[in-house]
Amino acid sequence: MHDLYIFITGPLAWAAFILFIGGSLYRLLAMLILVNRKERFIFSYMSLRYGLRSILHWITPFATVNMRRHPVLTVVTFLFHICLIVTPIFLLSHVILWDESWNLSWWSLPDGLADFMTIIVIAGAIFFLIRRIVSPEVQFVTSASDYIILAIVAAPFVTGFLAYHQWFAYEFFMVLHILTGEMMLVAIPFTRLSHMIYSPFTRAYMGSEFGGVRHAKDW
Amino acid sequence: MNKSVVYMIAFVIIFVFVLVSVHSQEDMERVDNSVFKNPERPSALFRHDEHNENADIENCSECHHLYEDGQMIEDGSSEDQHCSDCHALKASDSIPALRKAFHMNCKGCHLEQKQGPVTCGECHKK
Numbered sequence: 001m002h003d004l005y006i007f008i009t010g011p012l013a014w015a016a017f018i019l020f021i022g023g024s025l026y027r028l029l030a031m032l033i034l035v036n037r038k039e040r041f042i043f044s045y046m047s048l049r050y051g052l053r054s055i056l057h058w059i060t061p062f063a064t065v066n067m068r069r070h071p072v073l074t075v076v077t078f079l080f081h082i083c084l085i086v087t088p089i090f091l092l093s094h095v096i097l098w099d100e101s102w103n104l105s106w107w108s109l110p111d112g113l114a115d116f117m118t119i120i121v122i123a124g125a126i127f128f129l130i131r132r133i134v135s136p137e138v139q140f141v142t143s144a145s146d147y148i149i150l151a152i153v154a155a156p157f158v159t160g161f162l163a164y165h166q167w168f169a170y171e172f173f174m175v176l177h178i179l180t181g182e183m184m185l186v187a188i189p190f191t192r193l194s195h196m197i198y199s200p201f202t203r204a205y206m207g208s209e210f211g212g213v214r215h216a217k218d219w
Numbered sequence: 220m221n222k223s224v225v226y227m228i229a230f231v232i233i234f235v236f237v238l239v240s241v242h243s244q245e246d247m248e249r250v251d252n253s254v255f256k257n258p259e260r261p262s263a264l265f266r267h268d269e270h271n272e273n274a275d276i277e278n279c280s281e282c283h284h285l286y287e288d289g290q291m292i293e294d295g296s297s298e299d300q301h302c303s304d305c306h307a308l309k310a311s312d313s314i315p316a317l318r319k320a321f322h323m324n325c326k327g328c329h330l331e332q333k334q335g336p337v338t339c340g341e342c343h344k345k
Contacts, residue, residue, distance in 0.1 A: 002333035092259055093339050099319060100326075111259040166340045174338045 001169065008178050009097075016182035019155075023189030024197045031198070041154020047208045055200060056219035064219035073131075080124030083117040084153070086156035088181070111164075118161045143190070152187050155180035254303045256319065260343035263325070274334065281323060288314045 019200040033043055057063045066187055067074040088094060092108040104147050109117070159177035163170060187193050210218035230283035252262035273278040276282070278296075286305070297305075303317050315323060325342065328330030336342050 002330065002337065005337050006330065006333075096318075096322065126315060163340060164343050170340045171338065174340065 001091070001216045004175065008175065008182070012182055013178075020185040020188055021188045024194075027155070027189045028197060028201075030084055031201070042205065045208055045212045046205065047212050051204030052207075052208045052213025053211060054218050055203045058203055066219075076124050076127050079120050079130075083120045083124070084157075085116055087117045087121065088156075114116075115161070115164065118157050122154060122161065123151055144193070149187070149193060152180070152184050153193070156184055174195055250321070253307070254301075260339070261345055263321070263342035264344050271315075274332075285312075303319070326339075 061067055061074060061078050062071075082091050087109070090107065091107045091114050092111060095106060095108040129147070132138050132146060132150075156177060159173045159180055162168075163173040164179050184193075188196055206218050247267050249262040250265045252258050264308065266292040270343045271277070279298045280294060280296040283296050283298040283300075285292045287295075290317075302320060305323075306320040307315060308317055311321065324338050325335070329337050
């Protein structure tokens with residue numbers, strides 16, 4: 001157990017964070033180089049104002065026509081993404097680990113609230129899974145990788161939830177929680193989870209085109 | 220004898236027994252966490268004598284270290300004090316906060332020795 005713990009919280013954690021941060025920077029750089037080579041004219045109408053205007057609309061709940069047309073999806077999507085990002089960063093156990101390793105400490109969520117937010121993430125993942133299976137227009141653009149990505153995202157939360165409650169096989173789920181968390185970090189730059197790093201750019205690009213070229217709203 | 224008097228005496232005996240057993244060190248089951256306001260986790264499982272027997276610790280200062288001006292006093296021991304006498308809830312210059320002090324003292328040694336609990340739920344059992 002100790003050698004396993006030392007390995008997965010030591011070298012493996014380093015590898016996961018290096019791949020996550022390095023991979024994200026690489027993907028961004030590769031995208032900019034590609035754009036520069038193939039569609040350089042985009043830079044002629046990229047606009048900070050229209051870009052931010054579009055981003056602002058799309059990160060505000062119900063600020064777009066599409067969100068108002070799908071109220072349930074909008075609520076689930078926002079809750080899912082907020083809880084997905086906020087919970088692991090501000091979870092007390094994680095903050096304690098940062099403090100132990102790097103002497104860095106910040107505000108943390110009460111465990112009860114973090115537990116509730118974890119349930120929201122898991123419920124959201126189940127919602128997206130059912131939506132993929134049931135909704136024809138989503139089914140049409142679904143491939144096996146979509147299910148795998150969803151599982152990669154849900155896994156650290158399911159295992160974290162089970163480990164936290166210590167109902168059964170605590171140590172097993174604890175190890176699995178660390179491993180699946182690291183897997184998710186690595187998956188972010190190299191799968192479609194990369195929308196985490198790309199979305200501000202695609203949004204800014206759409207906003208710029210609609211605002212500066214088509215003179216139309218993109219929300 | 221009146222029934223309620225018997226109950227009363229029984230209650231007092233049980234109460235005294237519980238009180239005494241809670242306060243004797245051989246029978247301690249968990250670390251006293253009463254200093255923490257609204258602790259998020261149950262206090263850590265810790266049987267003092269059993270732990271030291273298993274870990275083969277005879278020197279109290281192994282855990283009950285003593286620092287003066289940021290320097291650890293060799294063979295200086297602090298078992299007559301509470302951890303919280305030195306370690307406040309918030310960290311100060313060179314003294315780690317109480318929670319971190321507990322974690323580093325226990326988990327730190329467990330990792331070095333490759334013995335004993337290292338993950339949250341192994342100590343903070345529900």
